[in-house]
Amino acid sequence: MKTMMRRAFTTCFNSNTLLPFSRLGITTTTTTPCCRVIALLRLHSLSQYPTCPNPNHIPNHLSEFQQLLLEKSRVGFDKPDDALVVFNKMLRMKPLPSVIDFTQLLAALVKMKHYSVAVSVFSKMCSFSLPVNIITYSIVINCCCHLKRVDYGFTLLAAIFKRGFVPDVVTYTTLLRGLISQDKFLEAELLFKNLLKQNQVEPNAVIFNTIINGQCKTGNTSQAMMLLRYMEKKGCMPNVVNYSTVIDSLSKDRLVDDALSLLAEMSDKGIQPDVVTYSSLIHGMCNLNRWDDITQLLKDMDRHKISPDKHTYNILVDAHARDGKVRDAEYLIELMIRRGQNPDVVTYSALMDGYCLRGELDKALALLKTMRNNGISPDAHTYTILINGYCKKMKVDTAIHLLEEMTLKGLTPTVETYSTILDGLFRTRRLDEAHRFYKKMLNQGVKLNIVTCRILLRGLCWNGLVGEAMTMFHNMESCGLVPDICVYNILIHGLFKDGKVDEARNLFQDILLKGLRPSVISYNSMIQGFCQEGLLDEAYKILLEMEEHNCLPDEVTYNTLIRGCFKNKMYDGGCVLIDEMVAHGFKADASTTSMLFDLLQSKEQDPALLALQKKFMP
DNA sequence: GTAGGGTTAG
Numbered sequence: 283m284k285t286m287m288r289r290a291f292t293t294c295f296n297s298n299t300l301l302p303f304s305r306l307g308i309t310t311t312t313t314t315p316c317c318r319v320i321a322l323l324r325l326h327s328l329s330q331y332p333t334c335p336n337p338n339h340i341p342n343h344l345s346e347f348q349q350l351l352l353e354k355s356r357v358g359f360d361k362p363d364d365a366l367v368v369f370n371k372m373l374r375m376k377p378l379p380s381v382i383d384f385t386q387l388l389a390a391l392v393k394m395k396h397y398s399v400a401v402s403v404f405s406k407m408c409s410f411s412l413p414v415n416i417i418t419y420s421i422v423i424n425c426c427c428h429l430k431r432v433d434y435g436f437t438l439l440a441a442i443f444k445r446g447f448v449p450d451v452v453t454y455t456t457l458l459r460g461l462i463s464q465d466k467f468l469e470a471e472l473l474f475k476n477l478l479k480q481n482q483v484e485p486n487a488v489i490f491n492t493i494i495n496g497q498c499k500t501g502n503t504s505q506a507m508m509l510l511r512y513m514e515k516k517g518c519m520p521n522v523v524n525y526s527t528v529i530d531s532l533s534k535d536r537l538v539d540d541a542l543s544l545l546a547e548m549s550d551k552g553i554q555p556d557v558v559t560y561s562s563l564i565h566g567m568c569n570l571n572r573w574d575d576i577t578q579l580l581k582d583m584d585r586h587k588i589s590p591d592k593h594t595y596n597i598l599v600d601a602h603a604r605d606g607k608v609r610d611a612e613y614l615i616e617l618m619i620r621r622g623q624n625p626d627v628v629t630y631s632a633l634m635d636g637y638c639l640r641g642e643l644d645k646a647l648a649l650l651k652t653m654r655n656n657g658i659s660p661d662a663h664t665y666t667i668l669i670n671g672y673c674k675k676m677k678v679d680t681a682i683h684l685l686e687e688m689t690l691k692g693l694t695p696t697v698e699t700y701s702t703i704l705d706g707l708f709r710t711r712r713l714d715e716a717h718r719f720y721k722k723m724l725n726q727g728v729k730l731n732i733v734t735c736r737i738l739l740r741g742l743c744w745n746g747l748v749g750e751a752m753t754m755f756h757n758m759e760s761c762g763l764v765p766d767i768c769v770y771n772i773l774i775h776g777l778f779k780d781g782k783v784d785e786a787r788n789l790f791q792d793i794l795l796k797g798l799r800p801s802v803i804s805y806n807s808m809i810q811g812f813c814q815e816g817l818l819d820e821a822y823k824i825l826l827e828m829e830e831h832n833c834l835p836d837e838v839t840y841n842t843l844i845r846g847c848f849k850n851k852m853y854d855g856g857c858v859l860i861d862e863m864v865a866h867g868f869k870a871d872a873s874t875t876s877m878l879f880d881l882l883q884s885k886e887q888d889p890a891l892l893a894l895q896k897k898f899m900p
Numbered sequence: 901g902t903a904g905g906g907t908t909a910g
Contacts, residue, residue: 385903392904420904455905491906498907526907533908558908565909596909628910635910663910 365391365399373410381413388421397425416442420453427460435460454482455489462496470496485513487521494524498531506531522548526559533566538575541566554586561594568601576601592623599629603636608645611636627653631664638671646671662688666699673706681706700726701734708741716741730761736768743776751776752785767793771803778811786811800831806838813846818855821846837868845874848881853890857897 368387372379384407391400404422407414419442426434435457442449454477461470474493477483490513497506506528510520525548532541541563545555560583567575576598583590590598595618602611611633615625630653637646646668653660665688672681681703685695700723707716720738724730735758742751755773758765770793777786790808793800805828812821821843828835840863847856860870870878882895 380902382902387903389903415903417904422904424904450904452905457905459905488906495907521906523907528907530908556907561908591908593909598909600910626909631910661910667910 365396365403369403369406378412381415381418384412384414385418385421388418388425392421392425395428397428400425401429416447416450416453419447420450420456423453423460424456427456427463430464432457432460432464432466449482451483451486451489455492458489458492458496462492462499467496467500485516485518487513487518487524490518490520491524491527495527498527503528503531503535503537520553522553522556522559525553526556526562529559530562530565533562533569536566536570538563538566538570538572542575555588557583557588557591557594560588561591561597564594565597568597571605589621590623592618592626592629595621595623595625596628596632599625600632600635603632604639606636606640608633608636608640608642625658627658627661627664630658631660631667634664634671635667638667638674641671641675643671643675643677660693662693662696662699665693666696666702669699670702673702673709676706676710678703678706678710678712697723697728697731697734700728701731701737704734705737705741708737708744711745713745713747730763732763732766732769735763735765736772739769739776740772743772743779746780748773748776748780748782765796767798767801767804770798771801771807774804774807774811778807778814781815783811783815783817800833802828802833802836802839805833805835806842809839809846810842813842813849816850818846818850818852822855835866837863837871840866840868841871841874844870845877848877851888851890853881853888853894857894 365387372383372387388400388403391397391403401422404414404418404425407418419438423435423438426432426438439449439453439457442453454473458470458474461467461473471493474489478485483489490509494506494509497503497509510524510528513520513524525544529541529544532538532544545559545563548555548559560579564576564579567573567579580590595614599611599614599618602608602614615629615633618625618629630649634646634649637643637649650660650664650668653664665684669681669684672678672684685699685703688695688699700719704716704719704723707713707719735754738754739751742748742754751773755765755769758769770789774786774789777783777789786808790800790804793804805824808824809821812818812824825835825839825843828839840859844856844859844863847853847859863870878898881891882898884891
């Protein structure tokens with residue numbers, strides 16, 4: 283009897299309904315697509331790397347100063363004072379070193395990231411009336427930008443004009459980058475437009491890319507694409523960096539097929555893609571689990587004699603680790619070492635994330651030690667991954683201990699670190715501690731982001747404090763945080779769970795009023811809420827509304843509604859929906875299947891139920 | 901020949 287019923291299921295719902303292994307990313311065969319990726323990498327014929335020139339070789343035609351400087355820029359200025367020693371030596375030289383020599387000193391300091399020292403050397407140069415030129419100024423403006431003082435950069439621009447120098451395209455590019463890095467993209471765009479309008483600069487691919495990149499980073503990839511077209515129209519041929527920037531942004535937006543079109547386009551135009559172009563695309567494909575495309579891209583790289591670099595390997599290690607394939611990730615790391623690409627903190631953190639996702643905390647912890655033994659310092663992100671692993675296993679005390687440890691090691695916990703622990707405290711229902719911890723993180727000056735808000739709202743709802751969640755929701759905008767669709771979804775779910783149907787209904791209506799689009803999760807939450815309350819009519823109306831708003835129902839939508847029908851003894855409706863679901867290519871999930879299983883065994887004498895039993899038992 | 905600005909990984 284049971285076998286017969288199971289057979290009925292398999293014909294009706296296709297196979298592996300109960301255990302959709304492949305969709306969980308768990309595969310038991312050995313010829314998975316990602317294995318092919320690894321096999322391909324192993325066969326990659328491009329393991330020859332250009333030999334580096336001997337870094338210890340110092341040409342003997344350099345001046346005494348230049349030798350000193352070259353030495354310093356290689357070993358680095360241990361203390362900023364070293365640079366001042368060199369500077370003072372230069373001041374005593376006869377004849378006085380040239381403007382190029384002094385500018386080289388600044389450039390060497392920039393290379394060591396001693397931006398503030400460079401600025402103070404420059405101001406000394408000015409006070410001694412030493413010669414400077416537009417290049418010197420551009421370097422110092424760049425330092426100001428790195429020190430988050432783009433305003434000083436503009437003060438220097440004024441000084442440039444005052445002294446009769448002419449800012450060039452590099453000067454302006456530096457300033458634009460400074461503005462963008464300080465979230466002043468609109469100002470940057472305005473300045474750029476004015477520079478073009480007034481013919482102040484002859485724009486090149488770099489300055490265009492600065493703006494293109496700014497548009498990409500502010501979520502306007504389509505505008506970046508338009509600028510790519512515009513620069514070409516203006517006679518400035520886009521290069522591989524311009525294309526790679528847009529391709530990367532498209533890949534991040536999951537528009538990988540558009541990214542592939544751009545790749546084809548650049549090849550048509552004779553612009554050779556490089557390892558960055560391919561790595562960006564591979565990253566995009568990894569996010570969508572499009573393993574066949576990854577294989578194809580790696581083949582293309584091989585054909586074009588482009589070797590994967592550390593970034594490429596890190597992307598692949600991360601993709602495998604996140605897919606739970608830690609053995610493959612480990613193997614990729616071995617492979618990258620053999621290919622001369624040294625794994626770094628990003629590589630090992632990705633692997634650690636894989637261990638944590640599988641709950642293999644011992645391995646994750648052991649990896650932390652391995653990293654240290656290999657001279658790689660775990661950073662704040664590494665610790666956050668580990669902390670997240672412990673929180674997900676409900677071992678919040680260990681997580682808090684790790685937070686203390688990282689602080690002792692001089693690492694600054696980020697908002698992600700704190701949010702992770704907060705989530706752990708909520709999950710373990712340690713409400714008082716969550717509250718205290720939240721206050722503490724605010725006192726630390728941590729700036730909340732939208733993810734923290736989601737954690738707080740979900741934590742409050744989860745613990746039956748929907749009222750507090752709603753209060754927080756109403757205060758969000760005063761903190762400069764705009765609720766997104768996830769926030770609405772969390773609250774709708776919470777309100778229904780608390781029986782607050784009217785409030786949930788109102789909030790759902792607010793979504794459109796706020797100019798947001800309900801996601802499939804929003805609709806599913808509404809359907810689930812209405813079904814729970816026995817409001818099947820309203821639940822069904824939501825399904826129709828989805829179709830009106832071009833939001834395709836998914837497996838969860840149908841399963842929720844079908845279970846709602848069964849629970850409310852609407853067997854006919856459930857039956858129709860099952861047919862519709864199967865017609866859309868979806869299957870019953872485990873919970874619906876077991877519910878139906880029970881119904882088929884039921885001895886209840888409902889005519890609709892009998893019809894249902896007849897339908898599923900041949 | 902000589903000094904400055906651009907794209908990728910958690």
